[in-house]
Amino acid sequence: MKxxxxxxxxxxxxxxxxxxxxxxxxxxxxxxxxxxxxxxIVLGLNLLxxxxxxxxxxxxxxxxxxxxxxxxxxxxxxxxxxLAMGAGAVATGLLAALVARPIFKLKGHxxxxxxxxxGIIINIVLRTEAAxxxxxxxxxxxxxxLLGFELSSDKHWYWVVALLLSVSVWASLNLIxxxxxxxxxxxxxSEVASQVAGVDVVRYKVSIFVISAVFASLMGSxxxxxxxxxxxxxxxxxxxxxxxxxxxIGGMASVYGSLVGAVLLTALPQxxxxxxxxxxxxxxxxxxICMIFMPRGLVPTxxxxxxxxx
Amino acid sequence: xxxxxxxLFSGMTVGATYALAALGFTLIYNAxxxxxxxxxxxxxxxxxxxxxxxxxGLPLPIALVLAILVPAIVGVVLEKLAIEPVKGAETVTLIIxxxxxxxxxxxxxxxxxxxxxxxxxxxxxxxxIEILGATLMPQSLWVLGVTGLVVVALWYFFSRTLHxxxxxxxxxxxxxxxxxGINTSxxxxxxxxxxxALGAVGGILVTPITLTSYDVxxxxxxxxxxxxxxxxxxxxxxxxxxxxxxxxxxxxxxxYISSAYKDAIPFVLxxFMLFFMPRGLFGGxxxxxx
Numbered sequence: 001m002k003x004x005x006x007x008x009x010x011x012x013x014x015x016x017x018x019x020x021x022x023x024x025x026x027x028x029x030x031x032x033x034x035x036x037x038x039x040x041i042v043l044g045l046n047l048l049x050x051x052x053x054x055x056x057x058x059x060x061x062x063x064x065x066x067x068x069x070x071x072x073x074x075x076x077x078x079x080x081x082x083l084a085m086g087a088g089a090v091a092t093g094l095l096a097a098l099v100a101r102p103i104f105k106l107k108g109h110x111x112x113x114x115x116x117x118x119g120i121i122i123n124i125v126l127r128t129e130a131a132x133x134x135x136x137x138x139x140x141x142x143x144x145x146l147l148g149f150e151l152s153s154d155k156h157w158y159w160v161v162a163l164l165l166s167v168s169v170w171a172s173l174n175l176i177x178x179x180x181x182x183x184x185x186x187x188x189x190s191e192v193a194s195q196v197a198g199v200d201v202v203r204y205k206v207s208i209f210v211i212s213a214v215f216a217s218l219m220g221s222x223x224x225x226x227x228x229x230x231x232x233x234x235x236x237x238x239x240x241x242x243x244x245x246x247x248x249i250g251g252m253a254s255v256y257g258s259l260v261g262a263v264l265l266t267a268l269p270q271x272x273x274x275x276x277x278x279x280x281x282x283x284x285x286x287x288x289i290c291m292i293f294m295p296r297g298l299v300p301t302x303x304x305x306x307x308x309x310x
Numbered sequence: 311x312x313x314x315x316x317x318l319f320s321g322m323t324v325g326a327t328y329a330l331a332a333l334g335f336t337l338i339y340n341a342x343x344x345x346x347x348x349x350x351x352x353x354x355x356x357x358x359x360x361x362x363x364x365x366x367g368l369p370l371p372i373a374l375v376l377a378i379l380v381p382a383i384v385g386v387v388l389e390k391l392a393i394e395p396v397k398g399a400e401t402v403t404l405i406i407x408x409x410x411x412x413x414x415x416x417x418x419x420x421x422x423x424x425x426x427x428x429x430x431x432x433x434x435x436x437x438x439i440e441i442l443g444a445t446l447m448p449q450s451l452w453v454l455g456v457t458g459l460v461v462v463a464l465w466y467f468f469s470r471t472l473h474x475x476x477x478x479x480x481x482x483x484x485x486x487x488x489x490x491g492i493n494t495s496x497x498x499x500x501x502x503x504x505x506x507a508l509g510a511v512g513g514i515l516v517t518p519i520t521l522t523s524y525d526v527x528x529x530x531x532x533x534x535x536x537x538x539x540x541x542x543x544x545x546x547x548x549x550x551x552x553x554x555x556x557x558x559x560x561x562x563x564x565x566y567i568s569s570a571y572k573d574a575i576p577f578v579l580x581x582f583m584l585f586f587m588p589r590g591l592f593g594g595x596x597x598x599x600x
Contacts, residue, residue, distance in 0.1 A: 055402050102585040108401050109345050113539050114584045117577035124574040233488070237528065241409055248406055277421050284413025286394055291407045294401045 350531015385566020
């Protein structure tokens with residue numbers, strides 16, 4: 001691993017350490033927590049889309065499974081929240097593993113369609129099974145307790161999420177530079193060539209899909225506990241698109257791009273809220289302009305401009 | 311039997327709209343390899359504009375022509391401003407651009423015409439026609455009839471006219487088409503105009519039956535996409551049959567299995583299709599060049 005790859009990680013940790021002392025009020029702490037949660041999900045999704053070159057347009061579905069596992073199992077069946085979170089992650093992993101093989105025979109638009117369909121089915125199930133999930137209105141999520149200590153204040157959540165984010169950035173950097181990561185990048189470049197070079201393409205595609213889905217499920221659980229309420233919107237098509245957009249706007253195949261994408265697109269709706277009624281138009285316009293002028297994403301484009309690697 | 315026929319009728323009616331949307335996807339996909347996620351918004355535009363122009367007091371025929379023309383212009387603007395500048399970009403980049411476009415269109419309509427649900431009067435009355443115990447609304451005949459006409463017109467255009475053949479040639483091999491003097495950017499331009507107009511026609515026809523609002527585009531567009539993939543992406547006849555099939559299965563599923571899961575049926579269908587017949591019902595075999 002190149003030494004300077006870790007410089008970014010130290011900067012991220014430094015920012016996370018300083019941030020709570022400079023944020024003016026709880027609104028910004030809340031925003032920072034949401035940004036960090038999205039960043040972790042996007043890091044996982046970028047491993048799949050950016051590095052392995054496989055689109056998933058249904059990732060919010062996996063998020064939804066995690067979130068609803070954390071809501072339904074403790075509420076209706078009295079499970080411990082941590083156990084529920086684990087069960088959600090296992091269920092997501094199994095589902096992802098089950099569909100991954102047939103799904104990854106597909107490429108490009110067909111792959112997009114299949115993952116999109118999977119996400120929509122999950123969303124419709126959550127919406128329809130009202131007896132368990134509260135239907136379109138959603139349901140409350142019990143608080144998350146750790147060893148007799150209840151996570152309740154925003155400050156506590158901030159440190160938990162900041163820790164998760166730092167670990168995820170570190171893990172992503174290491175993963176990408178491992179033989180596993182090199183294999184992923186190879187199959188993005190050319191599947192046939194990497195197969196010829198002895199890469200078990202199917203195994204790697206399936207593993208990265210399962211890893212990024214489990215990432216999403218766990219963070220779905222975290223979000224559910226943090227917000228204290230889940231609705232099917234969590235798992236809807238638009239949320240999947242938002243996640244993919246974060247990956248692409250920030251920059252595919254760039255760890256720091258994922259962070260930038262997550263931060264910008266989490267903040268954007270807040271910033272646009274002042275344009276009452278025009279948010280959707282503004283959001284769509286910004287997406288289009290970014291993609292037309294920087295099809296590779298912000299971080300790689302800027303990095304190329306200033307002559308440094310991302 | 312009567313019940314079965316009833317489900318069949320309603321399935322075919324909605325399916326015809328999906329077929330028009332699927333044809334729109336197919337046209338653009340063939341010309342540019344782009345999946346236009348704003349296709350659903352053209353359907354919505356057709357319906358909403360038809361409502362707006364008739365309420366503004368224009369006679370029905372003029373209102374309908376305008377409601378097809380305006381989306382066609384929107385389609386052309388989209389192609390010129392957002393698709394042409396990024397030729398050859400990655401699939402996911404193009405997907406996000408068209409999704410951005412769909413948000414802009416939906417947002418503008420929401421600001422301009424509000425969040426309300428609207429309807430159009432049926433074109434030739436509401437007296438149902440009775441067939442073997444099932445009822446068929448006259449509007450359904452309009453939907454099926456116009457869709458049929460559109461399909462025939464498209465077939466004629468592509469197989470009998472020079473412009474149509476030029477478009478086909480481009481979809482097979484862009485470079486070769488350019489070499490024999492076909493203006494491929496004109497083809498791209500035309501395919502966006504045509505697919506937007508097709509979507510709008512579907513949206514107008516179905517509005518008296520299913521109502522419309524600023525946000526109906528997403529589901530209609532996605533189901534049109536399902537229909538296009540079921541039929542084999544890029545295959546015109548496949549798109550039409552795919553649309554009808556999706557519509558009929560959805561109506562049967564809603565009637566015999568569960569109406570709550572109606573919207574899930576096309577997506578379950580698409581997963582099965584892709585797993586077992588990844589090229590769709592009518593997609594040819596193709597090999598990737600390495």
